[in-house]
Amino acid sequence: MGKIPSMPIALTRPVPRSIADAELTHLERVPIDVERAARQHRRYCELLERLGCSVRELAPEDGLPDSVFVEDAAVVLPEVAVITRPGPRSRRAETETVARALRFDRELAYIEAPATLEGGDVLHTGRRFFIGLTERTSADGIDQFREIVAPYGYTVEAVPVSGCLHLKTAVTQVDESTVLLNPAWVDPGIFAEFSRIEVDPDEPFAANALWIGDTVVVAAAFPKTRQRLEQAGLQVTTVDADELAKAEGGLTCCSLLVTPG
Ligand code: CIR
Numbered sequence: 424m425g426k427i428p429s430m431p432i433a434l435t436r437p438v439p440r441s442i443a444d445a446e447l448t449h450l451e452r453v454p455i456d457v458e459r460a461a462r463q464h465r466r467y468c469e470l471l472e473r474l475g476c477s478v479r480e481l482a483p484e485d486g487l488p489d490s491v492f493v494e495d496a497a498v499v500l501p502e503v504a505v506i507t508r509p510g511p512r513s514r515r516a517e518t519e520t521v522a523r524a525l526r527f528d529r530e531l532a533y534i535e536a537p538a539t540l541e542g543g544d545v546l547h548t549g550r551r552f553f554i555g556l557t558e559r560t561s562a563d564g565i566d567q568f569r570e571i572v573a574p575y576g577y578t579v580e581a582v583p584v585s586g587c588l589h590l591k592t593a594v595t596q597v598d599e600s601t602v603l604l605n606p607a608w609v610d611p612g613i614f615a616e617f618s619r620i621e622v623d624p625d626e627p628f629a630a631n632a633l634w635i636g637d638t639v640v641v642a643a644a645f646p647k648t649r650q651r652l653e654q655a656g657l658q659v660t661t662v663d664a665d666e667l668a669k670a671e672g673g674l675t676c677c678s679l680l681v682t683p684g
Pocket of ligand 1: 445446447448489492493495514542543544588589593670671672673675676
């Protein structure tokens, strides 16, 4: 009998009441409609379920303005979960509840002070990691990550990023052999072994797409990039995320995918 495919778990956390105070680095602060952001987030979670994820929602953390962006708090591999150390002080407490949620699924390892590392900088493909060297992820954070994962046979490459928050703001994987990227923010040459699709120049933030199973999720605000992906033969679906984007969050950052180990 064939192996029954096991669904990835998607950890999520609801939009906090304080999201208007979210950290911003490359965006101007504009008012955020909390109800609308929460509605978009619920639709996003429903979409994850439809795509075959088992959504496990953490308790809200209304006092932590960026707590909906759970991707940044951990990187989960089949062998270990690396609990990160986010750059901004305001985000550090987010990791405690994420670690607690993961402790029965995985052995935990920690990025230790003074190093910093955020999950949004970690692009995982097969046995390789590309990790953005950014304002949020320091060189010693990358070194610590490498030491944690090397015993399991993973390699780690540091990638310079400029003009955006995280590596995955600039590039994400959209199938086994293809990345979607914004060449203004990351050097496409680093991904020479992949087929590369560039975002439409009018849609710089479209590079943050979420690949689940045989579907690529793109924010509804990026129809031109969606078209490029479809022309490349990829199956694409969209979700509204423009209210969450005002807090400088994309699609990958609203879930932490845990593939059964
Ligand atoms: C921050 O600046 O930390 C949040 N406002 C946005 C984090 C987005 N995270 C991600 O893309 N992985």
